[in-house]
Structure formats: structure tokens, C-alpha cells
Amino acid sequence: xxxxxxxxxRVQIPPVSDGLSEQRIAYLEKLVVxxxxxxxxxxxxxxxxxxxxxxxxxxxxxxxxxxxxxxAFEETKLGVMEDKVIKNMVATEFVYNYIKDKRTVGIIREFxxxxxVEMAEPIGVILSITPITNPTSTVLFKCIMAIKTRNAVIxxxxxxAWRCCSKAVSIMLETALQYGxxxxxxxxxxxxxxxxxxxxxxxxxVRLIDATGGPGAVxxxxxxxxxxxxxxxxxxxxYLEKTADLSMAVxxxxxxxxxxxxxICASEQTAVIDDEIYDVVLKKFAELGSHICDxxxxxxxxxxxxxxxxxxxQPMAVGQKATDIARFAGVSVKAGTKLLIAPIQxxxxxxxxxxxxxxxxxxxxxxxxxEEALKVCVDVNHAGGLGHTAVIFSRNDEVIHKFSELMNAGxxxxxxxxxxxxVGGVYNDLVPTFSFGCGTGGGNSTxxxxxxxxxxxxxxxxxxxxxHMWFRVPNQxxxxxxxxxxxxxxxxxxxxxITNPALERFGHVDIVRRHxxxxxHVHISxxxxxxxxxxxxxxxxxxxxxxxxxxxxxxxxxxxxxAAKIMKLKYESPEADLQELAAPFLDLRKRVIxxxxxxxxxxxxxxxxxxxxxxxxxxxxxxxxxKDRGCKVTLADYSLTPDVAIVDxxxxxxxxxxxxxxxxxxxxxxxxxxxxxxxxxxxxxxxAMQAIRLVFKYLPxxxxxxxxxxxxxxxxxxxxxxxxxFSNASVGVNHALAHAFGARFGVAHGRANAxxxxxxxxxxxxxxxxxxxxxxxxxxxxxRKYATIADLLGLGxxxxxxxxxxxxxxxxxxxxxxxxxxSIADLGISREQFERAIPDLTKLAFDDPSWRSNPRMPLMxxxxxxxWKAYQGRSPVRAESExxxxxxxxxxx
Amino acid sequence: MARLAEQLKIDEGRVVEALQAAxxxxxxxxxxxxxxxxxxxxxxxxxxRAMEELADTADHQGxxxxxxxxxxxxxxxxxxxxxxxxxxxxx
Numbered sequence: 001x002x003x004x005x006x007x008x009x010r011v012q013i014p015p016v017s018d019g020l021s022e023q024r025i026a027y028l029e030k031l032v033v034x035x036x037x038x039x040x041x042x043x044x045x046x047x048x049x050x051x052x053x054x055x056x057x058x059x060x061x062x063x064x065x066x067x068x069x070x071x072a073f074e075e076t077k078l079g080v081m082e083d084k085v086i087k088n089m090v091a092t093e094f095v096y097n098y099i100k101d102k103r104t105v106g107i108i109r110e111f112x113x114x115x116x117v118e119m120a121e122p123i124g125v126i127l128s129i130t131p132i133t134n135p136t137s138t139v140l141f142k143c144i145m146a147i148k149t150r151n152a153v154i155x156x157x158x159x160x161a162w163r164c165c166s167k168a169v170s171i172m173l174e175t176a177l178q179y180g181x182x183x184x185x186x187x188x189x190x191x192x193x194x195x196x197x198x199x200x201x202x203x204x205x206v207r208l209i210d211a212t213g214g215p216g217a218v219x220x221x222x223x224x225x226x227x228x229x230x231x232x233x234x235x236x237x238x239y240l241e242k243t244a245d246l247s248m249a250v251x252x253x254x255x256x257x258x259x260x261x262x263x264i265c266a267s268e269q270t271a272v273i274d275d276e277i278y279d280v281v282l283k284k285f286a287e288l289g290s291h292i293c294d295x296x297x298x299x300x301x302x303x304x305x306x307x308x309x310x311x312x313x314q315p316m317a318v319g320q321k322a323t324d325i326a327r328f329a330g331v332s333v334k335a336g337t338k339l340l341i342a343p344i345q346x347x348x349x350x351x352x353x354x355x356x357x358x359x360x361x362x363x364x365x366x367x368x369x370x371e372e373a374l375k376v377c378v379d380v381n382h383a384g385g386l387g388h389t390a391v392i393f394s395r396n397d398e399v400i401h402k403f404s405e406l407m408n409a410g411x412x413x414x415x416x417x418x419x420x421x422x423v424g425g426v427y428n429d430l431v432p433t434f435s436f437g438c439g440t441g442g443g444n445s446t447x448x449x450x451x452x453x454x455x456x457x458x459x460x461x462x463x464x465x466x467x468h469m470w471f472r473v474p475n476q477x478x479x480x481x482x483x484x485x486x487x488x489x490x491x492x493x494x495x496x497x498i499t500n501p502a503l504e505r506f507g508h509v510d511i512v513r514r515h516x517x518x519x520x521h522v523h524i525s526x527x528x529x530x531x532x533x534x535x536x537x538x539x540x541x542x543x544x545x546x547x548x549x550x551x552x553x554x555x556x557x558x559x560x561x562x563a564a565k566i567m568k569l570k571y572e573s574p575e576a577d578l579q580e581l582a583a584p585f586l587d588l589r590k591r592v593i594x595x596x597x598x599x600x601x602x603x604x605x606x607x608x609x610x611x612x613x614x615x616x617x618x619x620x621x622x623x624x625x626x627k628d629r630g631c632k633v634t635l636a637d638y639s640l641t642p643d644v645a646i647v648d649x650x651x652x653x654x655x656x657x658x659x660x661x662x663x664x665x666x667x668x669x670x671x672x673x674x675x676x677x678x679x680x681x682x683x684x685x686x687x688a689m690q691a692i693r694l695v696f697k698y699l700p701x702x703x704x705x706x707x708x709x710x711x712x713x714x715x716x717x718x719x720x721x722x723x724x725x726f727s728n729a730s731v732g733v734n735h736a737l738a739h740a741f742g743a744r745f746g747v748a749h750g751r752a753n754a755x756x757x758x759x760x761x762x763x764x765x766x767x768x769x770x771x772x773x774x775x776x777x778x779x780x781x782x783x784r785k786y787a788t789i790a791d792l793l794g795l796g797x798x799x800x801x802x803x804x805x806x807x808x809x810x811x812x813x814x815x816x817x818x819x820x821x822x823s824i825a826d827l828g829i830s831r832e833q834f835e836r837a838i839p840d841l842t843k844l845a846f847d848d849p850s851w852r853s854n855p856r857m858p859l860m861x862x863x864x865x866x867x868w869k870a871y872q873g874r875s876p877v878r879a880e881s882e883x884x885x886x887x888x889x890x891x892x893x
Numbered sequence: 894m895a896r897l898a899e900q901l902k903i904d905e906g907r908v909v910e911a912l913q914a915a916x917x918x919x920x921x922x923x924x925x926x927x928x929x930x931x932x933x934x935x936x937x938x939x940x941x942r943a944m945e946e947l948a949d950t951a952d953h954q955g956x957x958x959x960x961x962x963x964x965x966x967x968x969x970x971x972x973x974x975x976x977x978x979x980x981x982x983x984x
Binding site for chain 2: 034036037038039040041043044124182183184
């Protein structure tokens with residue numbers, strides 16, 4: 001049990017083992033070698049072997065509880081012999097009761113739902129410093145813990161408790177050896193010097209220092225550079241609140257404070273008593289054998305038991321009887337007086353008795369209010385008791401809670417005695433211990449009741465887990481010519497159509513209106529044909545609110561549909577903060593910001609796409625421009641996904657050639673990136689592959705023969721199918737590069753994608769400089785996925801390398817066919833201009849969340865290199881083979 | 894007559910005795926001595942001491958000690974007491 005070690009307190013253990021004779025060093029070395037050997041041999045023991053040894057040790061400890069207590073009392077002249085018997089029994093029986101069924105070998109805990117198990121690894125050799133106040137009980141406790149955990153311990157007892165500790169160790173060792181423990185597993189220093197401790201603390205084969213002693217020993221342990229379990233002193237406040245059961249409180253405090261003459265450091269030091277019950281409490285204490293000191297007696301007592309220079313208790317008082325202390329102080333008390341009670345008016349150096357007193361002297365303070373009482377308890381806690389123990393007697397849960405919040409203590413005991421309560425297993429379900437961790441407040445490494453788990457290295461065996469994946473798409477998708485007719489299925493009181501001026505001019509809005517069920521109030525909201533701005537969105541929200549819309553139809557390309565998604569979000573949840581919702585995230589399931597689920601309005605969103613590229617009609621993404629703040633806001637959440645998507649090619653029959661090419665390549669990029677994404681799944685792969693197949697087959701036709709209904713229809717579906725894939729698998733580095741480049745040089749998104757695409761395929765297919773963590777994939781698959789795509793397209797090739805090259809070449813041919821510029825230079829951007837832009841482009845591309853699912857993690861230098869390749873032009877395969885060959889992944893992968 | 898390799902089976906019930914016997918035979922061995930540990934389930938402190946003595950003598954006489962079929966738990970013990978580096982291991 002942790003106490004002030006008054007002798008050692010004032011003597012720092014020297015940092016080095018100065019002054020040790022060669023003979024002494026040889027002796028210490030021998031001890032360590034024996035312990036190390038024993039610990040090594042012990043690693044072969046099973047749980048059954050260990051448990052077979054521990055039980056007889058516990059029984060031997062119980063058998064010797066009284067003789068060891070007597071020996072300790074005679075040697076240390078501290079405490080109460082009968083109480084030391086109880087301590088020895090608690091250290092064996094109670095500790096055993098806690099550990100007997102605990103696993104300490106092999107798997108000790110399993111968490112199947114987390115695919116995780118904890119396994120035990122012994123520590124090895126432990127140096128254990130034990131105190132004078134609880135000598136044999138601490139030794140018995142630590143011997144049992146060590147054997148249960150397959151460790152070897154070298155004990156360094158307090159010099160004034162060496163005989164009793166040595167005897168306790170020999171009883172434990174003898175029994176352990178009898179039941180098969182390795183020889184040398186427990187040892188006790190034959191005598192004790194501070195140099196011995198310093199030598200052993202610094203020894204390379206001593207793995208842990210478990211110091212239960214005074215601050216000097218604890219500090220030395222922590223200063224040794226070794227892992228240490230040093231547990232510090234206390235100064236336990238006890239608050240008697242007016243609702244407390246006073247008879248129980250007084251009896252418990254008396255029991256606790258007189259147990260072993262107050263040597264347990266968790267015992268109460270200052271009782272803070274509510275004014276209303278103060279007199280009654282003191283009367284009860286007096287009735288049960290306490291002496292209440294008057295002002296003069298309190299002063300005499302303070303002078304006798306507190307060192308005026310240091311402010312700490314006098315060593316000679318520790319563990320002495322109340323009557324002996326009173327006699328020494330010159331205070332006259334009745335024979336048989338158990339406890340001296342000294343009223344104080346404050347805490348601190350001006351009130352000497354407010355410090356820790358490991359003897360039967362209790363300071364008491366009369367508090368005029370709960371607030372005052374709590375403040376005084378905080379003062380006591382901070383006067384040397386941080387991290388240790390605090391006690392409250394109360395029936396008021398609110399006060400108990402407040403007290404617990406205020407106290408910095410590893411143990412906060414409610415309606416139970418401090419000393420016996422803190423030990424655990426008697427008055428509560430705390431882990432039984434003889435070593436109280438005091439946390440950082442007490443300069444310790446733990447606030448726990450030190451136990452077997454502190455004598456183990458826990459190994460966590462974490463098996464690979466795969467988070468749940470998903471495939472989330474709109475409830476309904478209608479496709480093929482005249483799919484818009486399906487609008488009649490959706491009843492509505494008030495529908496708002498969001499569209500742009502051109503579509504209204506082309507008569508598309510009229511087509512839509514014709515299919516809305518009769519009786520629906522239909523309102524048109526025309527927005528500019530450009531990436532939506534916050535202002536435009538808010539105007540739309542006003543319209544939805546004004547018309548009390550229960551249905552929103554977005555008729556247009558990506559910009560219109562994105563605008564409608566955000567309007568719906570703000571209409572349903574006006575409090576939603578778009579900037580906050582745009583906060584970056586790595587994993588959708590772990591994102592910090594959650595989208596609102598509470599809605600003040602509800603509206604169905606039907607998206608009718610009029611371009612064949614973005615796939616916004618089925619995606620959970622929306623982008624808008626915040627002109628006031630000068631930035632883009634990208635929103636991503638499945639709650640943004642439209643409820644219904646209508647993919648009707650009649651709306652794209654008149655798309656101009658340039659737009660057909662741009663949006664078509666955007667679609668191809670979506671599909672290619674989704675196919676190799678680290679989030680790709682068997683649910684997204686078929687969509688990605690099918691979209692790629694459709695693009696290669698139908699995009700050139702749709703481009704050359706715009707009125708070819710089949711080609712238009714298939715491309716319109718391809719865009720939607722690719723979006724189903726990338727909505728769930730996301731995109732990659734191509735999009736990151738294109739976003740930054742497009743924004744900087746005002747190049748359309750599809751066109752920007754096209755400039756990067758062949759280079760990115762070649763990049764992803766080569767051996768990554770850096771892999772991206774991807775628990776969803778078993779190995780690097782990008783090159784194989786590309787090869788599969790090449791096979792699907794019938795591009796030929798024998799090896800994976802050939803197939804990837806053929807895919808790159810086919811992509812280049814398609815881009816040529818669609819009239820895309822072959823390089824950034826072809827756009828009229830000068831080399832100097834581009835060179836100046838590269839640092840910013842690279843940073844922006846790296847910040848873009850799109851590449852987070854790219855199979856290969858891009859380095860910034862690689863992003864720059866990709867930009868330069870795009871600047872120089874297509875044919876990356878040829879360029880690579882001519883200059884510096886790529887390291888292509890081999891088919892064996 | 895000197896032989897290049899000597900092979901000894903170590904019996905779990907008599908590990909220390911077997912190691913002592915091996916030590917006594919070291920002066921008749923040239924090259925290496927192979928100790929078959931396949932039947933040894935556990936090593937105790939006495940066996941470790943005997944192994945250390947054997948290793949000392951073998952070093953002195955320039956004999957290579959090969960421990961055959963040491964189980965992994967016993968191998969870990971030899972690592973922990975820093976004896977593993979003094980032997981060669983074979984299976």
C-alpha cells in the first residue's frame with residue numbers, strides 16, 4: 001500500500017550506483033541473471049501451470065498472515081498487529097478472489113465483433129520497492145501478481161522492514177518452487193542500500209520498476225529511464241454533507257483512520273463537515289472514543305507532529321497510537337482514546353494539520369455552505385493529494401456528482417471508509433490492490449488500483465477487418481426514349497421545375513409539363529446555365545418555400561441538377577450551413593460533419609438530365625460557387641441523391657458536337673476511375689465496365705451522327721451507369737488534375753479530363769511509388785483492371801502490359817476521333833505560363849479529395865510530372881518506351 | 894578417433910545430464926556437434942546453465958554447436974537469456 005516513506009522522502013536516491021563494491025555488484029548481477037533466467041523459462045508455462053502455483057502461494061500467505069504481521073509489527077514498530085493480519089489476508093484472499101479466473105497467459109480477452117484479441121506477454125524482471133508501512137502485505141500481493149503473470153521479481157524492501165519482507169518472500173518462493181515455478185523467480189535483496197536500488201534501476205535486464213514507497217523512491221523510479229509503476233502519496237479529503245447517514249459516516253471514518261494506526265495513505269486526513277451537522281458529528285466522534293482538541297491542544301498537536309521546516313508530518317508519529325501521540329504533544333486524553341480530532345480554519349502552510357497524517361489525527365473543518373465545503377475539499381486535494389483518494393458521505397446525488405467532478409483522485413469513495421474502501425473488494429467493486437496509482441496529478445503513470453494487468457504487456461492481435469461497403473442509388477431510374485412519361489406516376493400538389501433558359505426555349509419544359517399529373521400546381525424557376533451560385537440557390541429556396549413545393553423537378557445538365565439538390569437541402573433543412581457541410585473528409589462513414597436529418601419541409605426531387613456526362617441525376621454530389629467568399633463548395637452526401645432519375649434521350653438529341661465529346665469523355669473518365677478505385681466493388685465494377693464499353697462503341701457515333709437515336713440513347717445511359725459506379729466507388733487522380741487545371745485555365749471539365757486521361761491510365765498501371773491504404777482491396781489491382789477493360793473492348797494483347805498499352809492507345813484514338821487537342825500546349829498555353837502555374841496546380845490537385853480513392857497515392861512531384869506529360873501531349877506509352885521506361889506491373893501479380 | 898560431426902539425442906527427462914555428457918565429449922569432436930532437441934518440450938534454469946557451460950567449452954575448443962529441432966517456445970527462452978547467438982539451429 002502506498003505511503004509516505006518518511007525516511008527515504010528526504011534522501012534522493014543517487015542516479016548512479018556510486019560506491020558499490022565489486023563484490024556487491026557481483027551479488028546484484030547474480031540476482032538479475034537468476035531472475036532473467038527464471039522469467040525466460042517462465043514464458044514456457046501455460047495458464048494451468050501458473051494457476052497451479054498461485055493457489056498454494058495464496059494459501060501459504062493466509063497460513064502465515066499472523067506470524068508475518070507480528071514480525072512486521074515488531075520490526076517496524078508501526079501500526080496495529082491485528083490490522084496487519086487483516087491486511088495480509090486481504091493481500092492474499094481478496095486478491096486471489098479477483099485474479100483466480102482471470103487469464104494471464106495466451107489470449108486473455110477477445111473482441112470478436114472487432115476482430116481483435118488481446119494476448120499476454122510477460123514483462124520479465126521487475127524491481128519492486130516496498131514500503132515500511134505495509135511491508136508484508138505489499139510483498140505477498142506483488143509475489144502473487146508476479147507469478148500469476150509469469151514475471152520474476154527482485155524485492156527491495158524498506159531497510160527498516162527487511163526481515164519481515166524477506167520472510168514473506170521466502171514463504172512465497174518456497175511454495176512457488178514446490179509447485180513448479182522456475183528457481184530464482186522471486187528474490188529479496190539481502191540488505192538494502194540506496195546504491196543497490198540505483199544499480200538495479202539502471203540495469204538493462206530490469207524491465208519494470210514497481211515502486212510503492214515515498215516520493216523519493218517513486219521519483220527515482222521514474223527518473224531511471226525505465227518503465228515504472230511509481231505510486232505517490234495522498235491527502236484524502238472527506239466531505240460529510242448534511243444528508244449523510246451520520247452514524248455510518250462517523251463509524252467508517254473512525255474505522256478507516258485508526259486502521260493500522262492510519263498508515264494507509266488512502267485514509268481520511270481532513271473532514272469537511274456541513275455547518276448543520278458539525279456539532280452532531282463531533283459529538284458522535286467523541287462518543288465513539290475520539291478526543292476533540294480545543295484551540296490550544298490543536299496548536300500543541302500541530303507543533304508535535306508536523307515538521308515546521310518542511311510542513312510535512314514527523315516520521316516518529318507515523319503509525320503510532322493516538323494516546324502516544326497525545327502524550328508526546330502534551331495533550332491530556334482519556335485512556336483508550338482512538339482518534340485525535342483537530343479543528344482547523346483553513347488549508348495550507350498556515351494550517352499545519354491540513355497535510356497528510358499517517359497516524360490517528362484527523363483535521364476537521366466547519367463549512368458554512370456546500371460551495372465552501374467543496375472549495376476546502378479542492379484545497380485539501382491540491383495540498384499533496386492529487387490523483388489519490390477522496391471520500392464523500394452524502395445521500396444527495398447532485399452533490400456527489402459535483403464532488404466527483406471537482407476531485408482529481410483515482411478513487412472517489414462514496415459512503416465508505418477511505419483506507420479499507422480504496423483497497424477494493426471490501427466496500428466496493430474496485431480492484432483489490434496494495435498500490436494506488438495517482439495519475440499525472442501525483443506524478444504517476446496510472447490512476448488505477450495497480451493489478452495483474454499492469455504486470456503484463458498486452459498484445460493486441462488485430463485481424464484485418466473490412467468496413468461495410470454500400471451501393472446506394474436513387475429509388476427509381478427510368479430510361480430510354482420518352483421515359484419522361486413516367487412523371488405521371490408522381491402525385492404532387494405543388495411542383496417547381498428548376499431549369500435554364502435554353503431548355504425552356506427548346507420546348508423541353510413544355511414536354512415535362514405535359515407529363516405532370518393534372519391538377520398539380522406547376523411553377524417554373526429558371527436559373528442561369530452555369531455552375532450555380534449561392535445567391536441563385538437561395539432564390540430557388542425562396543421559390544420552393546413560397547409555393548410550398550412537395551416536388552422539385554430538375555431539368556438540365558449537371559449545373560441545374562446540382563442547384564436543385566442544394567435548393568432541396570436548404571428548403572428541407574433551412575438551418576443547414578453549406579460551408580460547414582462542405583468540410584473535407586476521408587471516409588464518408590467517419591466524417592465529422594453530419595447532414596441534417598430533421599426536416600421542416602419535404603419534397604421529392606426528380607432529376608431529368610439533358611446532357612450525357614455528369615450523371616448528376618444519380619449522384620450524391622453537388623457543386624456550387626460562393627462568389628462572396630470566392631470559392632467553390634462541394635457537397636457530398638447520399639441525402640443529396642435525387643429520389644427519381646429520368647434518363648430520356650429525347651433531351652440530348654440536339655446536343656452540339658463539342659458538348660457531346662466533352663460530356664462523353666467525362667463519362668468515360670468516371671467509369672475508368674471508378675473501375676480502378678480503391679472503393680471499387682463487385683457492385684460498381686459491372687457498371688463501370690458496361691459504361692466503358694458503351695462509350696467506346698457509341699460515343700464516336702453520337703459525335704459523328706448526332707441524330708442516331710440508338711447512339712444517343714446508349715450514351716445517355718452510359719453516363720448514368722458510369723455515375724452509378726462512381727457514386728459508390730468515387731473517382732481518382734484524373735479528376736483531381738482536371739479540376740485544378742480546368743479552374744485555372746477556364747477549360748471545360750470534360751476537355752480537361754481528356755488531356756490527362758491517357759497519362760493517368762499509364763500512371764496507375766505502373767508500380768506505385770506510394771501505395772494508398774486500401775482495406776477493401778487485396779493487393780494492387782489497377783493494372784489488372786485495365787487489362788480486363790482492354791479484353792472487354794477486344795483490344796488484344798498477350799500480357800497485362802500489352803493490354804494496358806492497348807487501352808491507352810485506344811483511348812488516344814478515341815480522343816483523336818473526337819477532335820480533342822492532343823496536349824495542353826495545343827490550347828495555346830505557353831510553356832512559361834504553364835510552368836508558372838505548375839506549383840499552384842500541383843497543390844490544388846493534391847488538396848482535391850477526388851484522388852483519395854485513386855489506387856495509387858500521388859506524390860506532388862508525380863502530379864507535376866503528369867501535368868507536364870499532359871502539356872507535352874499524348875502517346876505516353878510511346879514516350880515512356882522511348883525515354884525512361886515505366887516499370888509495368890507483371891501478370892503474376 | 895576424431896569425427897567431423899557428433900550427434901547426440903537430448904532426452905527431456907535428463908537434459909542436464911545429457912548436456913554434461915556432451916560437454917565431456919567435446920574434446921573428441923572436430924567440426925561440429927549436433928544436439929537433437931526434438932524431444933525437449935521445455936527448458937529449465939538448470940538446463941540453461943548447462944547449455945551456457947557447454948557453449949563456453951565449445952567456444953574454447955572451436956566446436957560448432959548445432960541444436961536440432963528446438964521448439965519455438967524453447968528457442969524464445971534462449972533468445973531471452975541471450976544464449977541463442979551461441980548456437981546454430983537446424984531442423
